[in-house]
Amino acid sequence: MERRTSPRSPVTVNVYIPIKGKNHQVCRTIDLSSRGVYLAAESSIFPIDAPIVLFFAVRKHNGSVIQLHRMTAKVVRFGIRGVALTFCRQAKTPANRQLSPATVSLMKR
Numbered sequence: 001m002e003r004r005t006s007p008r009s010p011v012t013v014n015v016y017i018p019i020k021g022k023n024h025q026v027c028r029t030i031d032l033s034s035r036g037v038y039l040a041a042e043s044s045i046f047p048i049d050a051p052i053v054l055f056f057a058v059r060k061h062n063g064s065v066i067q068l069h070r071m072t073a074k075v076v077r078f079g080i081r082g083v084a085l086t087f088c089r090q091a092k093t094p095a096n097r098q099l100s101p102a103t104v105s106l107m108k109r
Helices: none
Strands: 014-017 025-032 036-040 052-060 065-078 083-087 102-105
Antiparallel strands (some): 025 036, 036 083, 052 065, 065 083, 065 102
16 A cells, blocks of 8 residues: 555656756656656766755747746655655745746747
8 A cells, every 4th residue: 555645647857957067967757746756867866865956847838938947855765767856845935935937938940
């Protein structure tokens, strides 16, 4: 019997992970819930017990607009297909207030 507090959804979204001193790493989600994400990625790029910044690139309007959503997460476990992460709580202080997601428009020729 599964003891999950929030249901998972099989969603495929590109996730960008900035790495200091290197280019960013691009991963794809396997499933997503309100409390965490399972990424198809190599485990070697993820630090243990350190918060990781994730940028979710969500396509809208037939792929012509991309919204970037920033989340912070920690590694929960390493699996055969990828890495499971749980989202960290975001402090709601004036210094760390949530801004609206960034939107990038792509013009088709």
